[in-house]
Amino acid sequence: MTIDEGVAFAVADQQARRPAAPAVKPAPETQLTRRQLEIAELIAADLTNRQIADRLFLSERTVETHITNMLNKLGLNSRVQLSRWLAELPAAEA
Numbered sequence: 618m619t620i621d622e623g624v625a626f627a628v629a630d631q632q633a634r635r636p637a638a639p640a641v642k643p644a645p646e647t648q649l650t651r652r653q654l655e656i657a658e659l660i661a662a663d664l665t666n667r668q669i670a671d672r673l674f675l676s677e678r679t680v681e682t683h684i685t686n687m688l689n690k691l692g693l694n695s696r697v698q699l700s701r702w703l704a705e706l707p708a709a710e711a
Contacts, residue, residue, distance in 0.1 A: 649687060654703075656683050661700040 659669045670677040
């Protein structure tokens with residue numbers, strides 16, 4: 618084996634070992650509570666935690682807890698991903 622063939626072999630081996638990053642997709646059967654869907658809709662409307670709390674007569678900490686629980690339940694990492702998840706729901710579910 619030549620040096621070039623050895624390098625090509627080593628590089629090909631390293632590329633084959635790297636697993637593709639799994640796409641973060643929530644299971645379609647994942648359900649949010651009515652309150653969580655309500656908060657998700659307000660997040661999609663670009664309201665802050667304080668604005669959501671004021672609108673729903675909740676504490677800001679309660680809103681933060683709901684958001685954390687939603688993100689964990691759906692396997693998401695941000696409010697933006699939550700907004701996209703909500704936008705992809707069929708109209709009957711949202």
